[in-house]
Amino acid sequence: MSAKLWLTQLQENGYRLTKARSAVVEIVQKSLRALTPVEVYDMARKKYRALGLVTVYRTLEKLEELHLIQRVHQPMGCQAFISAGEGHQHLLLCQNCGQVAFFEGDDLDILTKSIAKKTGYKIQEHWLQLFGLCANCRVN
Amino acid sequence: MSAKLWLTQLQENGYRLTKARSAVVEIVQKSLRALTPVEVYDMARKKYRALGLVTVYRTLEKLEELHLIQRVHQPMGCQAFISAGEGHQHLLLCQNCGQVAFFEGDDLDILTKSIAKKTGYKIQEHWLQLFGLCANCRVN
DNA sequence: ACACTTATTGACAATGATTTTCATTATCAA
DNA sequence: TTGATAATGAAAATCATTGTCAATAAGTGT
Ligand SMILES: [Mn+2]
Ligand SMILES: [Mn+2]
Ligand SMILES: [Zn+2]
Ligand SMILES: [Zn+2]
Numbered sequence: 436m437s438a439k440l441w442l443t444q445l446q447e448n449g450y451r452l453t454k455a456r457s458a459v460v461e462i463v464q465k466s467l468r469a470l471t472p473v474e475v476y477d478m479a480r481k482k483y484r485a486l487g488l489v490t491v492y493r494t495l496e497k498l499e500e501l502h503l504i505q506r507v508h509q510p511m512g513c514q515a516f517i518s519a520g521e522g523h524q525h526l527l528l529c530q531n532c533g534q535v536a537f538f539e540g541d542d543l544d545i546l547t548k549s550i551a552k553k554t555g556y557k558i559q560e561h562w563l564q565l566f567g568l569c570a571n572c573r574v575n
Numbered sequence: 576m577s578a579k580l581w582l583t584q585l586q587e588n589g590y591r592l593t594k595a596r597s598a599v600v601e602i603v604q605k606s607l608r609a610l611t612p613v614e615v616y617d618m619a620r621k622k623y624r625a626l627g628l629v630t631v632y633r634t635l636e637k638l639e640e641l642h643l644i645q646r647v648h649q650p651m652g653c654q655a656f657i658s659a660g661e662g663h664q665h666l667l668l669c670q671n672c673g674q675v676a677f678f679e680g681d682d683l684d685i686l687t688k689s690i691a692k693k694t695g696y697k698i699q700e701h702w703l704q705l706f707g708l709c710a711n712c713r714v715n
Numbered sequence: 716a717c718a719c720t721t722a723t724t725g726a727c728a729a730t731g732a733t734t735t736t737c738a739t740t741a742t743c744a745a
Numbered sequence: 746t747t748g749a750t751a752a753t754g755a756a757a758a759t760c761a762t763t764g765t766c767a768a769t770a771a772g773t774g775t
Binding site: 592593628629632 | 762763764770
Binding site: 508513527529530536538540541542546547549550551553554555556557558559560561562563564565566567568569570573 | 648653667669670676678680681682686687689690691693694695696697698699700701702703704705706707708709710713
């Protein structure tokens with residue numbers, strides 16, 4: 436999905452198209468690693484100087500609401516966002532450079548059924564996240 | 576593990592045994608759901624009125640350091656702690672009452688190997704967390 | 716039991732992150 | 746072009762966490 440499409444999505448949901456939003460979207464959409472609000476602010480201000488940090492927060496809020504981005508939880512902190520995968524996907528994070536890869540096709544059915552039986556819980560959701568080293572960082 | 580054992584652990588690691596710590600430990604150790612620092616503060620103050628919130632933070636810090644508690648990440652927030660499981664375990668959270676259950680015996684080897692091959696990543700860790708309804712909340 | 720050393724405490728202040736308020740501005744439908 | 750109003754950035758407010766510090770209490774040795 437391109438930045439243009441994100442902006443369209445915003446418009447289609449009744450939000451106006453502004454320079455501030457464009458700048459934020461452009462940064463977040465193409466980032467390969469999760470960014471914090473301040474990081475987005477710093478980077479996006481290179482494209483649009485007048486941008487305010489508050490607007491970054493507000494824009495991220497809307498992008499999350501539209502499922503265009505998702506929050507990334509990490510040992511070091513949980514306030515970073517990354518362009519969201521489509522459908523049911525999971526994250527694989529490089530512990531060195533932060534690069535995020537998506538993967539799908541996990542089959543946790545057997546596991547969840549077994550856990551459900553053992554614990555008596557009705558399982559409705561799961562979070563799975565892998566950590567490691569990306570191809571680049573692995574060699575260096 | 577009992578509250579008494581936690582206090583012993585603290586002592587064995589050179590920390591002194593105090594009323595403040597006892598109160599915090601007693602609350603956190605027996606809780607079936609993850610508690611935030613303020614929740615711990617409110618609950619522990621019923622046992623020890625003079626307790627300060629700062630001490631709760633400091634005690635939780637030490638308990639985490641000794642792996643007696645662990646941070647719980649949830650959609651609503653990531654600043655709650657629960658008595659830690661032993662060894663490699665995962666969490667199962669009740670979305671209604673917050674009750675936490677541990678489980679082990681997940682076998683993600685096949686999955687991680689497949690992902691490693693596909694992505695080129697070297698996988699070193701994983702986070703797995705299940706969400707659902709506990710036996711009680713399921714019926715009510 | 717007592718005295719001594721020093722870790723621990725709670726109050727308060729400082730910081731950092733996020734949210735709210737508000738007057739001004741810019742978007743977009745008419 | 747105009748007008749209604751969503752969106753903006755600055756500043757202030759709130760909330761969570763961390764740092765400072767003088768007073769206190771835990772544990773050690775006597
Ligand atoms: Mn999955
Ligand atoms: Mn596991
Ligand atoms: Zn990397
Ligand atoms: Zn429940």
